[in-house]
Amino acid sequence: MQSIARNSWISLASIGTVSVSLIIVGVFTLVFLNANQFTQGLESGLEIRAILKNEQSRTDLNRINYSIESISGVSFVEFISKNQALEEMKESLENRKEILEGLQSENPLPDAFKVKAETPEQIVPIAKEIEAIEGVEQVIYGQSFVEKLVAATRWIRYAGAGLLGILCLAAVFLISTTIKMSVFARRKEIEIMVLLGATKWFVRFPYLLEGMILGFLGSLLSGLVVGAGYLSLVNHLDQALPFVSLITDKLVVLKVLGGIVGVGLLIGAIGSTMSIRKFLKT
Amino acid sequence: MINFYNVTKLYPNGVKALNDVSLSICKGEFVFLVGPSGAGKSTLIKIIFREELPTRGQVLFGGKNVARLRPREVPYLRRKIGMVFQDFRLLSQKTVAENVAFAMEVISASGKDIKKRVPEVLEQVGLKDKLNVLPKELSGGEQQRVCIARALVNSPAVLIADEPTGNLDPDTAWGLMELLEEINKAGTTVIMSTHAREIVDVMKKRVVAISQGKISRDEECGVYCDEL
Numbered sequence: 001m002q003s004i005a006r007n008s009w010i011s012l013a014s015i016g017t018v019s020v021s022l023i024i025v026g027v028f029t030l031v032f033l034n035a036n037q038f039t040q041g042l043e044s045g046l047e048i049r050a051i052l053k054n055e056q057s058r059t060d061l062n063r064i065n066y067s068i069e070s071i072s073g074v075s076f077v078e079f080i081s082k083n084q085a086l087e088e089m090k091e092s093l094e095n096r097k098e099i100l101e102g103l104q105s106e107n108p109l110p111d112a113f114k115v116k117a118e119t120p121e122q123i124v125p126i127a128k129e130i131e132a133i134e135g136v137e138q139v140i141y142g143q144s145f146v147e148k149l150v151a152a153t154r155w156i157r158y159a160g161a162g163l164l165g166i167l168c169l170a171a172v173f174l175i176s177t178t179i180k181m182s183v184f185a186r187r188k189e190i191e192i193m194v195l196l197g198a199t200k201w202f203v204r205f206p207y208l209l210e211g212m213i214l215g216f217l218g219s220l221l222s223g224l225v226v227g228a229g230y231l232s233l234v235n236h237l238d239q240a241l242p243f244v245s246l247i248t249d250k251l252v253v254l255k256v257l258g259g260i261v262g263v264g265l266l267i268g269a270i271g272s273t274m275s276i277r278k279f280l281k282t
Numbered sequence: 283m284i285n286f287y288n289v290t291k292l293y294p295n296g297v298k299a300l301n302d303v304s305l306s307i308c309k310g311e312f313v314f315l316v317g318p319s320g321a322g323k324s325t326l327i328k329i330i331f332r333e334e335l336p337t338r339g340q341v342l343f344g345g346k347n348v349a350r351l352r353p354r355e356v357p358y359l360r361r362k363i364g365m366v367f368q369d370f371r372l373l374s375q376k377t378v379a380e381n382v383a384f385a386m387e388v389i390s391a392s393g394k395d396i397k398k399r400v401p402e403v404l405e406q407v408g409l410k411d412k413l414n415v416l417p418k419e420l421s422g423g424e425q426q427r428v429c430i431a432r433a434l435v436n437s438p439a440v441l442i443a444d445e446p447t448g449n450l451d452p453d454t455a456w457g458l459m460e461l462l463e464e465i466n467k468a469g470t471t472v473i474m475s476t477h478a479r480e481i482v483d484v485m486k487k488r489v490v491a492i493s494q495g496k497i498s499r500d501e502e503c504g505v506y507c508d509e510l
C-alpha cells in the first residue's frame with residue numbers, strides 16, 4: 001500500500017490501463033451479448049420455404065414432410081397449403097385488399113413447407129438437402145443475407161477474442177512493470193528476508209496484494225463507467241428508438257460487471273506473480 | 283549435526299574456494315574457523331546456509347542433504363541457523379529495533395512476542411539505548427552487535443558468526459565472547475570464523491584451520507596457529 005502511494009504515477013497509469021482495457025472488454029461483451037440476442041431473434045425468424053410441385057397426393061406430402069423432418073438441424077416443419085398462403089397474404093395486405101380481388105376464384109399460390117433451422121449456419125446445407133427431395137420444386141431462403149450474417153458473427157467473435165486477449169496482456173504487462181519497480185526498490189529487503197528464513201509466500205504476499213489492488217481499482221473504475229454508461233444508453237434508446245430492444249436484465253448486466261472485476265483481480269495477480277518470480281530464485 | 287563429505291566449491295570465475303573438505307560438527311559444540319584471508323571460511327559458512335551450493339561432495343544439516351532441499355524447505359533450514367553476516371546486511375531505512383524485529387516478522391512471530399523479545403536481546407548485546415537509531419548513525423562495532431542480536435532473536439539451534447569481532451574494540455569483543463559462551467552453554471551450537479588470535483588462544487575451544495581451501499588442522503582445545 002505504501003508502495004502504491006510511493007509510485008503513485010506509475011500506479012495511476014497501470015490502474016488507468018486496466019480500466020481502459022476493461023472498459024473496452026466490458027463494452028465489447030455487452031455489444032456482443034446484444035448482438036447475440038439480436039441475431040438469435042433474426043435466426044428464429046429465418047426460415048426456408050420448400051415450394052412444392054403442383055397437385056401432390058396426401059402420401060407424397062407425408063413422405064416429403066418426413067424427409068424434411070429427418071434432416072439433422074431442422075427444428076421445425078409446417079405444411080402451408082395454398083389456401084393458408086393466400087390467407088396469410090391477405091392479412092399482410094389488409095389495407096390493399098383490392099389487389100387480391102382477382103385471385104378469389106383461382107389461387108395461383110403453391111403448396112409449401114415452412115422449415116426452420118436450429119442455427120443459421122445450418123440453413124444452407126439444409127436447403128441443399130431439401131432441394132434434392134422428390135416433389136420439391138424450389139427452395140427459397142435469404143441466401144446471401146444468411147451467409148453474411150453467419151460470416152459476420154464469426155468474424156466478430158474472433159476479432160473480439162483477439163482484441164480482448166491483447167488488451168488483457170497489455171494490462172498484465174503494465175501491472176507487472178509497476179510491481180517490478182516496487183520490488184526493485186526493495187530488492188535488498190527481499191534478499192535479506194529470504195536469508196532470514198522467510199517463505200516465498202511471505203515475500204510474495206504484499207506484492208500479490210498490491211497487484212490485485214491495482215487490478216481491483218482499475219476494474220472497479222471500468223465497471224462503474226461501463227455500468228453507468230450502459231444503463232443511460234438503455235434509458236435513452238428506450239425513449240428514442242423503442243423498437244430496438246437491448247438486454248435490460250439486471251442479472252446479466254451484473255454478471256458482466258462481476259466478470260470485469262474478476263478479470264481485473266486475475267490480471268493483477270498474474271502481473272505481480274510474473275514480476276517477482278526472478279527475485280525469488282534460490 | 284553438520285557434516286561435510288569431500289566438499290569442493292568452484293566459483294563460476296574459476297576460483298576453487300574449498301577443495302575436498304570433510305568436517306563434522308556436533309550439536310552443542312563451539313568451533314572456531316581460522317585461516318588467512320581468502321582461505322574459504324566464508325564460503326564454508328555460506329554452503330551450510332545454502333547461500334551457495336557445493337560443486338562436488340555432500341553437506342548434511344541435521345541429516346538432511348542441504349543441496350537437495352526443495353525450494354520450499356530452504357526457509358526452514360535457515361530458521362534453524364542464526365547468521366551474523368560478515369557484511370552485516372542491515373536495512374538502512376529501518377531502526378535498530380526494527381531490523382531485529384524484522385527477523386521475527388519474516389517468520390510470522392506474533393506482535394506480542396516481538397515487543398517482548400527485541401528489547402531483551404538488544405540489552406544482551408549492550409544496545410538497549412540505541413533502539414530507535416538508524417544503522418548509519420552507529421559505529422561499525424555497534425552495527426555488528428545489531429547483527430548478532432538479529433541472529434539471536436529467534437533462539438536458533440546453531441549460531442554462525444562470520445568474523446563477529448572484526449570491528450570491535452578488545453573490551454567489547456570480550457563482552458561478545460562471554461555472550462557467545464553463555465549461549466553455547468545454553469545448548470546452542472556456535473560456529474565462528476575469526477582472525478582474533480588472542481581470543482582463540484584464551485577460549486580453548488575446537489579450532490578448525492583452513493588454508494587455500496583445505497582443512498590444515500582440526501584440534502580440540504586448539505590455538506590460533508602453532509607455527510608462531
Ligand SMILES: Nc1ncnc2c1ncn2[C@@H]1O[C@H](COP(=O)(O)OP(=O)(O)OP(=O)(O)O)[C@@H](O)[C@H]1O
Nearest residue numbers: 293294295297299318319320321322323324325326
Ligand atoms: N561470490 C564469489 N565469486 C567468486 N569468487 C568468490 C566469491 N566469494 C568468494 N570468492 C573467492 O573465494 C575465495 C575464498 O573466499 P572466502 O570469502 O570464503 O574467504 P574467507 O576465508 O572468508 O576470507 P576473509 O577472512 O577475508 O573473510 C577467495 O579467493 C575469494 O576471492
Ligand SMILES: [Mg+2]
Nearest residue numbers: 323324368444
Ligand atoms: Mg570471510
